[in-house]
Amino acid sequence: MATTLSDIPKAFLRGIAHSRVALLGAMAVTIIFPFLVGAVLYDLIFHIPNPYFAGFIYMILGPAFIGGLVLIFFGLFFARGKEDVSLFTLAYFRDKLADESSYDKIRKLVFLGVFLTCINLFVFAVLGYSGYHYMESNAFCGEVCHVPMTPEYTAYQNSAHSRVNCVECHIGSGASWFVKSKISGARQLYAVVADTFSRPIETPVHGLRPARDTCEQCHRPEKFHGDKLVIKDKYLEDEKNTHVQTVLLLKIGSAGDRAAGSHGIHWHVAPENEIVYTAADWERNIIPEVSQKTANGKKIIYRSSEADEQIAAATNLQERVMDCIDCHNRPSHIYLPAAPAIDSKFLTNDIPTDLPYIKQQAMKIVSVEYKTQDEARTAIATSLTSFYKNNYADIYANNRPMVEKAIAGVQAAYVENVFPEMGIQWDTYSSNIGHSNELGCFRCHNDEHESASGEVISMDCDTCHTILAEEEEDPEVLKMLMGEM
Ligand code: HEC
Ligand code: HEC
Ligand code: HEC
Ligand code: HEC
Ligand code: HEC
Structure with a gap:
């Protein structure tokens, strides 16, 4: 068959059309490409605040795009499309290169190839860069795995380290720990999807990087002194x-x-x-x-x-x-025992100390084991309301906001430290x-x-x-x- 160089792109297109696999890949790439580039650039410049949306881009769209390219490659060179492109062997190109009249076309073809490859490499680079940052973000660590990470994320936000990223303690710098963490991360992701993760999440974390590599990036115990x-x-x-x-x-x-x-x-x-x-x-x-x-x-x-x-x-x-x-x-994941948790709410005036016996009543009601945080909230409200209604009717009648405030304070002390849905009761994680x-x-x-x-x-x-x-x-x-x- 006599061919000219300009048949090459056509042959590739034909190859794609003939192979169902490649066609599927091409469709995926065409549909995903504009959306992906737009979303990734947007994230790079303005940052996408919603972790689920970002997760969709980096964990589903990105891999789907790359998967599409792989399908095209596979379809063209290993499946049906093979027949259409098998014509263009090395010998074919050697012939063409010997023919000076086709130099111009070759240049155009090379340009086209380089151009397409550059676009792909650019997309890969941006995707890799943004995806890396996304996977190191607190939103990914703390929010995407919503149910399992809620307790750690809540406790973390109430700690002195709430501005320190999860990865600074859990991974640290250097490629080998990044890779290790992603391998164990993949296993954890599977556990979340398959719903087989343990409740509560096991502690101590046996794979944790030696703390001196992480903590000492910021703290130097050589510099501490005194009492x-x-x-x-x-x-x-x-x-x-x-x-x-x-x-x-x-x-x-x-x-x-x-x-x-x-x-x-x-x-x-x-x-x-x-x-x-x-x-x-x-x-x-x-x-x-x-x-x-x-x-x-x-x-x-x-x-x-x-x-x-x-x-x-x-x-x-x-x-x-x-x-x-x-x-x-x-x-950074500080779960207080019941008494200090309630005391901390007195200190911040979230529970009024003027309310008689509130410490005793709060301790009594939060010490019960509940199945969910909602159940606990309801029980706290019902129990405290009935206590003050029955025993301190004047306060209940004249100073209802004080009782309401105490209820809210006790509920907060509970939900910041106890997560029955994750198997965390008071003292599950002790310091x-x-x-x-x-x-x-x-x-x-x-x-x-x-x-x-x-x-x-x-x-x-x-x-x-x-x-x-x-x-x-x-x-x-x-x-x-x-x-x-
Ligand atoms: C200041 C350092 C630090 C930061 C920041 C930090 N962690 Fe931790 N994390 C730890 C330590 C230390 C442990 C417990 C290690 C042990 O006892 O073996 C831990 C334990 C955990 C555990 C295991 C369960 C447990 O509570 O023991 C999970 C899950 C976890 N962290 C998730 C996170 C997430 C998500 C973030 C970010 C939102 C984060 N961590 C931020 C230091 C940190
Ligand atoms: C033997 C136990 C122990 C070891 C090991 C230890 N610490 Fe401490 N550290 C303590 C205690 C106890 C305190 C005081 C806690 C308090 O304030 O209630 C403390 C306090 C601190 C403080 C606060 C200092 C201040 O003046 O407020 C920092 C920061 C700290 N440690 C970092 C580290 C780092 C980093 C390491 C590892 C290189 C480390 N510690 C190893 C027990 C230890
Ligand atoms: C990226 C920097 C960074 C890393 C890594 C880090 N810390 Fe801190 N840490 C801080 C800062 C900043 C504070 C002070 C926060 C404040 O005063 O509000 C702090 C405070 C503390 C305190 C005093 C807490 C308190 O309640 O007053 C202790 C103890 C401590 N860090 C221990 C650790 C340990 C243990 C690790 C390693 C697991 C660690 N830090 C890792 C930055 C870091
Ligand atoms: C190996 C060190 C060590 C020894 C020995 C030790 N303590 Fe402590 N103790 C601590 C530390 C550290 C804290 C502070 C804990 C914190 O910051 O929450 C503490 C806290 C306390 C507190 C305050 C607890 C609270 O929350 O109100 C008391 C009371 C106390 N110790 C009594 C004793 C008595 C009594 C002994 C002797 C039998 C003793 N300790 C021996 C390290 C020690
Ligand atoms: C894994 C075991 C271990 C743990 C846990 C431990 N220590 Fe120690 N500590 C030792 C050993 C061993 C010594 C040396 C013997 C001694 O002086 O009693 C020591 C010595 C000390 C000393 C005397 C240091 C000096 O100046 O000579 C202090 C203070 C101390 N520990 C505080 C603490 C505190 C506070 C905690 C808990 C937050 C703690 N240790 C937890 C093993 C431990």
């Missing part, structure tokens, strides 16, 4: 909801800098004190063995008094180098800062971890803090610090 005055405000469950305060001087300490050696609480993260511990359970709450490097290169091994039994009964024996997360496991329920610091600092030469990991109350006041009304120490004494 920190911590004041804990609490309200008692009496008629007056009495306000009391616990005052601690926390020995924050330092991981050691030129001026001072490592000491105090951040002594653990000084490189010369590397602490490696063995945990006998997945949650890392049972710690049979702790080893500590000392400055002169020796190792001190502390074993708990029940180490052998604990190791024998281990469900998940693992070794771990202690880092920030072993204490700061709740830096390891401090020592509530014998956990936290007391996993090691319990006077029961002893070395061969008889040293124990200290449980002496003054190791970590000086208690200046404990649940006192108007503690003297605070008056003194304020210059009132």
Whole structure:
């Protein structure tokens, strides 16, 4: 068959028309292309605020476009379209190139090819760039996986880190962690689609990047020093909801800098004190063995008094180098226990302290296990309304807004911390800062971890803090610090 160069594009079109696969691809590409380019450019310049719409572009349209191109390629070179384009072999082009008269056409063809390829590459590049940013955005992490991420996202927004992106702690910089996170992300996406994700989401996160790579991008424990005055405000469950305060001087300490050696609480993260511990359970709450490097290169091994039994009964024996997360496991997803959650609402005046017995009543009603947040909201409203109607009729009659305000405050304390739909009740995720329920610091600092030469990991109350006041009304120490004494 005599062909001219201008037959090539025609032959390709014919090939596409003959192969159903390629035709399908061509249709997809033609329909998606203008829309995709428009949407991606819009996102690049103005930003698309709706995460679902952005998700549709990057996770459905983008791959569909690329899939369309693949179909065309496949249809042309491997399916029916093969017959139409198989004519254009290398030998054919060699012939044509030998013929000077066709140079002009070749140039046009090359231009066309380069032009089309450039457009495609441009679309790929923009798609990749915007898609990368989209997948690293808080909206993608926190909102698209709506049900599973609601608790973490809510708690995160109430934390000191609400302006730090999810990825700065969960992925950090560098390609290898990005890839690792996307592989595990794909598995998680599947779990969401198939609805097989665990409720609550498991903690600790065993695949988390070592915290020193992430936290230390912003915080440098070498630079911490000294003590920190911590004041804990609490309200008692009496008629007056009495306000009391616990005052601690926390020995924050330092991981050691030129001026001072490592000491105090951040002594653990000084490189010369590397602490490696063995945990006998997945949650890392049972710690049979702790080893500590000392400055002169020796190792001190502390074993708990029940180490052998604990190791024998281990469900998940693992070794771990202690880092920030072993204490700061709740830096941004802070779920408060019930009492501090209610107390925090007194402090912000979302629950009026003038309402008699409100702390006691709030604690009673929020401590019940509900199946949904809505059920809890209703129960809180019904219970508090009936309590004040029956016991404080004058307040209920004359100061209804105060009761309404209290109801809203208690409901907020509940829905910010308890997510029954995700299996999260009070204390499902507990913090390891401090020592509530014998956990936290007391996993090691319990006077029961002893070395061969008889040293124990200290449980002496003054190791970590000086208690200046404990649940006192108007503690003297605070008056003194304020210059009132
Ligand atoms: C300041 C650092 C930081 C930021 C910012 C952050 N996280 Fe986390 N996240 C953590 C740590 C630390 C853990 C718990 C690790 C552990 O105990 O092993 C965690 C745990 C989780 C878990 C597992 C369940 C749990 O609560 O233990 C999920 C899910 C999660 N984060 C999602 C997110 C999402 C979504 C965002 C952004 C909206 C985000 N994180 C932002 C540090 C962070
Ligand atoms: C991108 C920077 C960044 C990263 C990464 C980061 N933080 Fe922070 N962190 C901050 C900023 C900023 C604040 C202060 C916020 C404020 O004062 O409101 C803060 C505050 C804190 C506080 C004090 C919290 C409080 O309630 O006052 C702790 C503790 C902390 N970070 C621990 C961590 C840990 C642990 C990690 C790693 C899991 C981490 N941070 C990762 C920026 C970061
Ligand atoms: C042994 C447990 C432990 C380890 C390990 C630890 N911290 Fe802390 N950190 C604490 C405690 C306890 C506090 C005081 C908490 C409070 O204010 O209630 C604290 C306070 C902080 C603060 C706030 C300091 C201030 O002056 O308000 C930051 C920031 C912080 N830690 C970051 C880190 C980082 C980053 C790492 C890892 C390199 C780390 N910590 C390792 C226990 C630890
Ligand atoms: C994995 C075990 C482990 C955990 C968990 C742990 N520590 Fe320690 N800590 C040690 C070891 C080991 C030592 C060294 C022995 C000692 O001084 O008692 C130590 C020493 C200390 C010291 C003395 C440091 C110095 O100046 O010599 C302080 C303060 C301290 N820890 C605070 C804390 C606090 C606060 C927590 C909880 C937020 C905590 N530790 C959690 C293992 C642990
Ligand atoms: C290994 C370190 C460590 C030891 C030992 C320790 N504590 Fe603490 N304790 C802490 C930390 C850290 C906090 C602060 C927790 C926080 O910021 O929420 C704390 C908080 C407290 C609080 C205030 C709790 C609250 O929420 O009101 C009291 C009271 C307290 N400790 C008493 C004691 C007593 C009594 C001992 C001695 C048996 C002791 N602690 C031993 C680390 C320690």
